[in-house]
Amino acid sequence: MTFLWHDWAGYIGVLLVLLAFLLLQARKLHGNGLVYQLMNVLGALGVLLSLVFGVTEMNWPAFLMQVAWIVIGVFGIVHSARARRELREAGRKFAP
Secondary structure, rough: OOOOOOHHHHHHHHHHHHHHHHHHOOOOOOOHHHHHHHHHHHHHHHHHOOOHHHOOOOOHHHHHHHHHHHHHHHHHHHHHHHHHHHHHHHHHHHOO
């Protein structure tokens, strides 16, 4: 069995998503943290690459799930960054 780059991308992607979930359940990561979100986005991207370049017939349900996973992860990153910025700005307003 020959592993091509897209196979490795898919396996690493699956590993990242599962590791992120394991670390979340073990309370080593926070669900709204940047590391957790990046692991999910990069993992989904790896699986997406393996789907696009590694199959002869597209698996549309799996493809759409990975796209949704990426969109949700990016939303989480943007939302968390915005919340952190608002907290910093609120702290400056009340600083002596």
